Each structure stands twice: as structure tokens, then as C-alpha cells.
Amino acid sequence: MARTDAESLAGFLTGLSPETRRFSTFDGHDLAAARELCSAIARYDKLRLVLEEEASGGIVGLLEFSLSLPQNDVARYRKAGIHLDEGTDCRFGPTLADEHQGKGLATQVFPLICEVARRLGKRRIILWGGVLADNPRAIRYYEKNGFRTVGSFTGPDGQRSLDMILDIIPR
Structure with a gap:
């Protein structure tokens, strides 16, 4: 990891609006958080893909995969009649820079997301x-790309969220 990688990622994180930060899964949105994300490469069960704008070279998106499934996720999905398996299922969380939201970028890269999951041997995301249940734009995006809602839950922060799953079509 180069020092400039963390600095570039920190620029992306600090540039996120309070609303986008509320919807993201990151523990922080500063240089320290960026350094932690960069230092975690090859250390955990996660895969992070960075979207860079060609013209500026700046980061405009971060797509995260987790290959492990926390027990609270497994239990919630089991209540909905869905058995999750780390061998076939993964977690996914995208974050786009505010100025790139609503312009089709996430839809454009979605086939890549599915391809990455397939290459990792996954059949569901x-x-x-x-x-978050109060994020209609994200819900619309997920539904448009084939995710279906399987239940809802209240997070530790007291906010209502929806569990959604996607069956990946094999190639």
C-alpha cells in the first residue's frame, strides 16, 4: 500500500455527505479510517474494489465484499426461511461519491459485481x-438489479433496515 492510496481513499471518505455517510458501512470517514481500510488488505475475509474516475484519477466509489457471514445475519435470514452458507453466499456493500449517485454508474458496474461473486464461487449476495428502510433510492437500485426483500430488522442504532438477497444467475 502506498501512502498516496490511503490519502486518495481519505479524500473519497471525507468528501461523502452526511447523508451518504449515514448509509455507508464504514467505521470512520477520515484519514485514519482510510489507513485502516488499506492496511486490512489481505488481512481479512474482505475484498474491496475501488472505482476511479479516469479523467481525474480520483476515487468515486468503493465496493466491498465480505466472505464471512456474521451469526446475526445468519439468524435473521434463517427466520425468513433462508439458510446462508459461507461457501455459497457473500455480503456486499457499495458506496458512491455523492456527485456520482443517480447517474447510472452503480448500474453500469453491477455486472462486474456479479462476476466477482461468481469467481469467488458464490451463488448468492x-x-x-x-x-436502511428510509433509503428508497438504494432499495430501488437493489430491486432493479434483482435483489428481493426477505425481512426487516432494527439495528443497534434503532434504525429499521431491510435484508435483501440476490440469486446470481450462473454463466
Whole structure:
């Protein structure tokens, strides 16, 4: 990891609006958080893909996969009649820079997301931390890309979220 990688990622994180930060899964939105994300490469069960704008070289998105499934996710999905398995299922959480939201970028990269999951041997994707029920744009995006709602839950912060799952069509 180069020092400039963390600085570039910190620029992306600090540039997120309070609303986008509320919807993201990151523990922080500063240089320290960026350094932690960069230092965690190859250390955990996560895969992070960075979207860079060609013209500026700046980061405009961060797509995260987790190959482990926390027990609270497994239990919630089991209540909905869905058995999750780390061998076939993964968690996914995207974050886009505010100025790139609503312009089709996430839809454009969604086939890549599915391809990455397939290459990792996964057949289903669940949302990392669910999606906040008061985030209609994200819910619409997930539904448009084939996710279906399987239940709802109240997070530790007291906010209602939806669990959604996508069956990946094999190639």
C-alpha cells in the first residue's frame, strides 16, 4: 500500500455527505479510517474494489465484499426461511461519491459485481448490514438489479433496515 492510496481513499471518505455517510458501512470517514481500510488488505475475509474516475484519477466509489457471514445475519435470514452458507453466499456493500449517485454508474458496474461473486464461487449476495428502510433510492437500485426483500430488522442504532438477497444467475 502506498501512502498516496490511503490519502486518495481519505479524500473519497471525507468528501461523502452526511447523508451518504449515514448509509455507508464504514467505521470512520477520515484519514485514519482510510489507513485502516488499506492496511486490512489481505488481512481479512474482505475484498474491496475501488472505482476511479479516469479523467481525474480520483476515487468515486468503493465496493466491498465480505466472505464471512456474521451469526446475526445468519439468524435473521434463517427466520425468513433462508439458510446462508459461507461457501455459497457473500455480503456486499457499495458506496458512491455523492456527485456520482443517480447517474447510472452503480448500474453500469453491477455486472462486474456479479462476476466477482461468481469467481469467488458464490451463488448468492446479501447486503452488508442490510439497506436502511428510509433509503428508497438504494432499495430501488437493489430491486432493479434483482435483489428481493426477505425481512426487516432494527439495528443497534434503532434504525429499521431491510435484508435483501440476490440469486446470481450462473454463466
